[in-house]
Amino acid sequence: MYPDPSIVDFITEHFVPVRVHVKENAEAFKELGRRFDAQWTPTTLLVDSNGQERHRIEGFLPVDDFLAQLTLGLAHAEFARGRFLEAEALFRRVADEHSRTESAPEALYWAGVARYKATNDAGALTETACAFSQRYTDTSWAKKASVWNP
């Protein structure tokens, strides 16, 4: 169950949702579990229309964190399609609207990468490194961005 209306609306707007229940759909759970290597519940996968997994969420998350992860997944899917500006907008949405979640620093990092891929302007990476000097300084994403410092 996703009792929060914001999650219901988000899923309805962006996804074709499929539920595979460990008991009620045991055969499908076994087959799809093997296909996607899902070994725990809840496991939520964002799969593109070619059947390629683009994002994975394992375990329960509170509403804001879950929405952040779903948006992050959409962003990664756009990135994988080479739609870098669309991906950047989604990554920035995670960083801005879900700034207190653990997804935010990852999104901030990838927003910079997406901007760079869209524009070929290395300044996008430098700006990202500078942003990490102010926010999320203790995260692994800040460490990864540190190589972009001028």
Next chain:
Amino acid sequence: MAVTARQVTWQRDFDAALADAHGTSKHILVDFSAAPL
């Protein structure tokens, strides 16, 4: 008047969902669940 909570309309068939998503901007969200139905 009773208010009915909005719910996700889940499909059960992954390949049918894949066909539904094809040619649209939507992705498939697969929820492996053990939660009470």
